[in-house]
Amino acid sequence: MRVRRAAVLGGGPGGLYVARLLKLAQPWCDVVVHEQGEPDKTFGFGVGLAAGTQRKLEAADADTLRDLVAAGHRHDMTMVVDGRTARVHNDRLIGIARTELLAVLQRHAEKAGVRIEYGTRRSAGEFDADIVIAADGVSSATRSAGEFGETTELGRGLFLWCGAEFALPDALFVPVRTEHGVFVTHAYPYSGGRSTFLIETDEQTWRSAGFDRSPEPAQPEDSDETSLRYLEEVFASELRGHALIGNRTRWTRFRTVRCARWSHGRTVLLGDAAHTAHFSIGSGTKLAMEDAIGLVEALAEEPDVEAAFARYETTRRPSVERMQELARRSRLWWESFPSRLDIPVERLMVAYMTRAGNVPLDRFAATSPDVVATALEQYAGAAPPAADLVDWVLEQPLRHGKTEFPHRILRHVPDGLALTTFAENLADPWDEAGDDLIARAREARRDGADGFRFTGLTDRPALLTRLDLAERVRSEVGGLIVVNGPASLRADLAAGLVSGRCDLVSLTEEDV
Numbered sequence: 001m002r003v004r005r006a007a008v009l010g011g012g013p014g015g016l017y018v019a020r021l022l023k024l025a026q027p028w029c030d031v032v033v034h035e036q037g038e039p040d041k042t043f044g045f046g047v048g049l050a051a052g053t054q055r056k057l058e059a060a061d062a063d064t065l066r067d068l069v070a071a072g073h074r075h076d077m078t079m080v081v082d083g084r085t086a087r088v089h090n091d092r093l094i095g096i097a098r099t100e101l102l103a104v105l106q107r108h109a110e111k112a113g114v115r116i117e118y119g120t121r122r123s124a125g126e127f128d129a130d131i132v133i134a135a136d137g138v139s140s141a142t143r144s145a146g147e148f149g150e151t152t153e154l155g156r157g158l159f160l161w162c163g164a165e166f167a168l169p170d171a172l173f174v175p176v177r178t179e180h181g182v183f184v185t186h187a188y189p190y191s192g193g194r195s196t197f198l199i200e201t202d203e204q205t206w207r208s209a210g211f212d213r214s215p216e217p218a219q220p221e222d223s224d225e226t227s228l229r230y231l232e233e234v235f236a237s238e239l240r241g242h243a244l245i246g247n248r249t250r251w252t253r254f255r256t257v258r259c260a261r262w263s264h265g266r267t268v269l270l271g272d273a274a275h276t277a278h279f280s281i282g283s284g285t286k287l288a289m290e291d292a293i294g295l296v297e298a299l300a301e302e303p304d305v306e307a308a309f310a311r312y313e314t315t316r317r318p319s320v321e322r323m324q325e326l327a328r329r330s331r332l333w334w335e336s337f338p339s340r341l342d343i344p345v346e347r348l349m350v351a352y353m354t355r356a357g358n359v360p361l362d363r364f365a366a367t368s369p370d371v372v373a374t375a376l377e378q379y380a381g382a383a384p385p386a387a388d389l390v391d392w393v394l395e396q397p398l399r400h401g402k403t404e405f406p407h408r409i410l411r412h413v414p415d416g417l418a419l420t421t422f423a424e425n426l427a428d429p430w431d432e433a434g435d436d437l438i439a440r441a442r443e444a445r446r447d448g449a450d451g452f453r454f455t456g457l458t459d460r461p462a463l464l465t466r467l468d469l470a471e472r473v474r475s476e477v478g479g480l481i482v483v484n485g486p487a488s489l490r491a492d493l494a495a496g497l498v499s500g501r502c503d504l505v506s507l508t509e510e511d512v
């Protein structure tokens with residue numbers, strides 16, 4: 001369709017990028033971005049941009065990508081637990097300051113002929129335009145006021161986003177045990193002299209450290225300095241003498257936003273306004289920018305607003321929902337992270353990489369052979385082969401108490417071994433149904449069960465959740481843990497074994 005006038009609400013990455021792409025595709029269109037803030041003043045520190053995003057941006061707009069990459073900072077990834085370190089190479093991830101990201105996008109939008117009006121908060125209803133693109137972020141007033149069928153899910157954990165004025169050599173994942181509980185930082189460099197420190201913790205630790213009683217910062221632009229000073233001590237060794245700096249920094253619970261519809265009339269939602277995905281998969285900016293590509297393509301392909309918005313949603317929704325599902329699994333993994341601190345750091349790195357079912361064990365082994373070889377040696381007590389890792393993992397013997405298992409696939413339960421079977425298909429192993437199952441598992445152990453066998457639906461999401469549940473029971477109740485799944489998902493079962501989610505697996509009858 002031919003768009004004559006487009007109003008874009010919000011000058012974040014989604015709004016600025018869609019404005020530029022629309023103006024390039026339809027040069028006759030009058031495209032105006034309305035941003036409430038001032039240029040160069042934004043919340044947050046650095047964000048990560050992964051390789052997949054970079055490929056899509058290259059195809060859509062090579063000039064912008066070139067400048068984003070030039071402003072970005074490449075880094076590897078290191079996990080440090082109790083002084084032990086595992087490091088993986090990652091040459092396709094860049095960290096970039098949010099201010100730099102926005103400066104590049106503003107420059108390119110203006111170069112294409114977009115007008116940007118700063119400093120006034122506007123609402124979608126007030127524009128006289130053919131289409132209104134609401135890219136007004138996670139707290140979108142357009143979404144709240146409209147007919148988009150929104151739902152919001154709050155994370156259990158609390159996080160805050162701060163920074164430090166020095167560049168870490170690598171991205172860092174570091175948990176630190178304190179008298180109050182465990183705090184974890186995900187930190188990464190995003191310029192020659194700055195790093196993002198994203199710090200999270202569970203509610204009990206947060207309360208026990210007294211943060212629920214901290215005074216509210218006096219002004220909206222102030223940060224929670226009490227927490228920052230406390231966390232400076234906790235992460236003193238990672239900070240190497242530097243201070244933690246805030247920018248409207250406060251403890252928050254992550255909000256996962258979903259909408260039943262992304263458009264209403266001539267208004268369409270884009271980026272965080274339409275959907276969010278937990279920060280631990282670093283994909284919010286990516287999704288917003290990919291939405292922009294999808295929307296501009298749909299406008300070019302379809303004859304009218306209704307058809308274009310429908311096409312945009314149909315093309316974008318599957319990958320957004322896929323990322324939201326990965327992000328949900330990743331969030332649950334991080335929220336339960338403190339329970340894994342006794343696992344050697346290399347195995348923990350395997351658990352981290354395979355946590356959401358996105359990176360198979362053999363692919364991770366191809367990119368980080370040293371870490372994976374060490375993890376497998378810790379798992380089996382023997383050096384792994386160069387290939388066929390999944391089969392090798394399943395073939396390793398196990399000694400559990402007095403029982404010897406010739407390999408990790410349980411075909412027959414040995415005489416005298418009492419296993420209690422759970423066949424529940426839970427959505428979230430850490431919710432109330434999960435707590436209830438833990439109570440029943442404890443009771444079964446008291447009544448003499450040697451362990452548990454988890455079975456249920458055979459689709460992949462069900463198996464991945466079953467592995468999470470098995471891991472929770474293994475850590476909180478103990479005993480021999482067996483997870484059942486189809487042979488076609490043996491790679492996921494093998495990753496579960498190496499990650500310490502279960503001790504043995506069993507394969508569903510029809511697949512053996």
Ligand SMILES: Cc1cc2nc3c(=O)[nH]c(=O)nc-3n(C[C@H](O)[C@H](O)[C@H](O)COP(=O)(O)OP(=O)(O)OC[C@H]3O[C@@H](n4cnc5c(N)ncnc54)[C@H](O)[C@@H]3O)c2cc1C
Pocket residue numbers: 009010011012013014015034035036037046047048049120121122123135136137138140141160161198270271272273279282283284285286288
């Ligand atoms: C802790 C944390 C860490 C993150 N880390 C990463 C990461 O590593 N990688 C990554 O890709 N993403 C990350 N994200 C997500 C990322 O910040 C967002 O997904 C991304 O900024 C979304 O872009 P957007 O354009 O949709 O919205 P936003 O960036 O939120 O932009 C919305 C804009 O709209 C403006 N606005 C809102 N209402 C109005 C109004 N009524 N009138 C005028 N202007 C208005 C706002 O001022 C803002 O500038 C992280 C998020 C969090 C919370």
